[in-house]
Amino acid sequence: METPLITVIVPVYNIKDYLPRCVHSITAQTYRRLEIILVDDGSTDGTGALCDRLGEEDGRIKVFHKENGGSSSARNLALKHATGEYVGFVDSDDYLSPDMYELLMRGIREFHVSAAQVARDETDEKGNPLPDICVPPKEPVVIENRQFMKELLLHVGDCSFCTKLVRRDLFLQDPFPVDKLNEDFHLLVRMLPRMGAVLSLPEQAYHVFYRIGSNSRKADRETFSTVYADCVENADMVAEIVKRDYPELEETAFRFGIFQRLEYLLHIPISQMRKDNMVYRQIVAYMRKNWGKAMRNRILTRKNKLYHTLFAIAPGTLRKLHARLRGRAA
Numbered sequence: 001m002e003t004p005l006i007t008v009i010v011p012v013y014n015i016k017d018y019l020p021r022c023v024h025s026i027t028a029q030t031y032r033r034l035e036i037i038l039v040d041d042g043s044t045d046g047t048g049a050l051c052d053r054l055g056e057e058d059g060r061i062k063v064f065h066k067e068n069g070g071s072s073s074a075r076n077l078a079l080k081h082a083t084g085e086y087v088g089f090v091d092s093d094d095y096l097s098p099d100m101y102e103l104l105m106r107g108i109r110e111f112h113v114s115a116a117q118v119a120r121d122e123t124d125e126k127g128n129p130l131p132d133i134c135v136p137p138k139e140p141v142v143i144e145n146r147q148f149m150k151e152l153l154l155h156v157g158d159c160s161f162c163t164k165l166v167r168r169d170l171f172l173q174d175p176f177p178v179d180k181l182n183e184d185f186h187l188l189v190r191m192l193p194r195m196g197a198v199l200s201l202p203e204q205a206y207h208v209f210y211r212i213g214s215n216s217r218k219a220d221r222e223t224f225s226t227v228y229a230d231c232v233e234n235a236d237m238v239a240e241i242v243k244r245d246y247p248e249l250e251e252t253a254f255r256f257g258i259f260q261r262l263e264y265l266l267h268i269p270i271s272q273m274r275k276d277n278m279v280y281r282q283i284v285a286y287m288r289k290n291w292g293k294a295m296r297n298r299i300l301t302r303k304n305k306l307y308h309t310l311f312a313i314a315p316g317t318l319r320k321l322h323a324r325l326r327g328r329a330a
Contacts, residue, residue, distance in 0.1 A: 003033045006101055006165065007084030011074035013041040015092045016050045018209065025095035027058045031102040036061045037078040042068030072176035072183045079171050087168045089161045093209045100205035104165035107199045111142055116199035117164040120206040130210060134158040136202045143200055145192045146246055152189065153238070153249065153256040154299075159185040163206045170195060181227035182234055189238045193245045224272060228264040229279050235260040254290075255299040258308060261287060265311050270319050288312045 008026050012019060026036055038061060040048040048065055055061040066077060075089065086108070088101065100118055107116045119136030123129055134156065143151070151157030161184045174190050176183050235257040242253040261283050273280055287294075291312050295305055310318045 004085040004105065005033050005035055005083065006031065006105065007035045007037060007078075007082040007087045007168065008090060008101075009037050009039070009075055009078040009082065009087065010090050010092055011039050011041055011071045011078075012043065012047055012051055012092045013068065013071075013074075014043050014045045014047055016043075016045055016047040018093045018211070019047060019050055020054065021095050022090060022092050023054050023061070025098070026090060027060070028098050029096065029101050030099045031105055034060050034101070035082065035084050037081060038063045039074035039078050040065045041070065041074040042066060070179060072178045072180065076175045076178070079168075079175070082168060084168055086165050087171065088165045091162055091208075093211045094162065095207050095209070097203070097205035097207070100203075101165065103201055103203055103205060107140060107201055108165065111140070111199045113142060113197050113199045114167040114170060115164055115195055115197075116201065117158060118201045118203050118205040120158070120160070120163050120208055121204045122208040122210050124210045136204060137200050139202060141200050142197050144197045145195050146249070148198050149189065149192055149238075149242070149246055150249055150252055152185070153242075153252045155256075155259070158200075159188050160206075161188065164198075166191075166195075180230045180233075181225065182230045185231075186234050186237065189234070189241055193241070224267065224269050228260075228267055231260045232257075232264055232279075232283060251297060252299060254293065255297050255304075258287075258290070258294050258297070258300060259304065262304065262307055262311070265315055265319070266307075266322070268319075270316065270323065273316050273319065284311070284315055 010022065010026070023036070023038070026034065036058070038051045038055065040051045040063065051063045051065075055063040062081065064077060064081065066074065079087070086105070088104070090096065103118060104116045108114075119132075119134065121129065121132065148157055152159055170191055173194075174187055177186050180186060235253075239250075239253045239257055242249045264283055265287075268280060275281065287308060291308065294300055294308050300308070307318075
């Protein structure tokens, strides 16, 4: 049986201290038939030259250089040059277990699915293990796209493309959204209706390195990441997808939209809760308009509903009280 080619895409930006570990974990894969694409996204710290040197070490590595445009634009460029039947993605500060792609490809063939995922673990900058974001299954399980969508909406599913191997033709219809965070969720929920099912494997073969300062991982608590507004935008988008393809999940999708708005309101700096902040005003208006519907929602918790009620009445006052209580706890 022919061994399918896998394209592994790595967006790269100012990451020279961690890039060799990432790339070497890919070239050391027990599944050897790989095409590895490094996209230097306008690095300014010598990372671009490092990509070229790494490319000289292994003939499977292709390097592209472009002006800075973000991870999504780098991934989209790589997809235009990809020739593999399947595609995987790796963030440049993370690394893989040696058998990750072998596990994924074996699972795809055995269970006849178009996409498979492994579990992941996370460590901080000091090497300390962090709690699992997504609990690994105890054994391989095929999750139909309807159930996978439900798990994503309940925040128990893994939306990351980095843990997955996906048939390349599934990327032809939609690109990654440029200038947005939470981009994996955005594309995955659009792709799911035509994906069929996803095989989920128990092995924690993808290793996330939680590096402060990368994308939404900011050390400064006063910095309000755009990921919160992007998550609200994605919640509205997925509500339309659910309405069209999974109408039985509309209550779950509504709960998801409320939850994302609560996350926004709990993290926005108080100084930005102003009348001239249109996104903030629209979110508060939505919470007030949909208060009754939220109170009738069977999936939102009592705590969610309490926060919803208080934010609908006096969002600024609640945040000041919340900040004061957090300060006492610290």
